[in-house]
Amino acid sequence: MGPHSLEMGWLRDTFPEPRNDSTEVERIRYVRAYILKMIGGYLMSDLSPNLIHLMWLLKLVDFRVAGEFSWGSAVLATLYREMCG
DSSP: OOTTEEEHHHHHHHSOOOOTTOOHHHHHHHHHHHHHHIIIIIISOOSOTTEEETHHHHTTSOHHHHTTSOHHHHHHHHHHHHHHO
């Protein structure tokens, strides 16, 4: 694991699915971890499917700003880059 990536297992173990009595902060943390897994692990993965690059974490700091990103274009650009590589 490089200094710029997280392991999927670590995310899963550190942010388990919230229970019915979980706090709002716990639910928000779980949602951010889940979105991070979706972005870095499935939509824009690299050669190591078990690692997620930390650059995606920075995109989730503010959900209001994250909604303004062109995620579809980013996914297509990543797909084309991987196909050419």
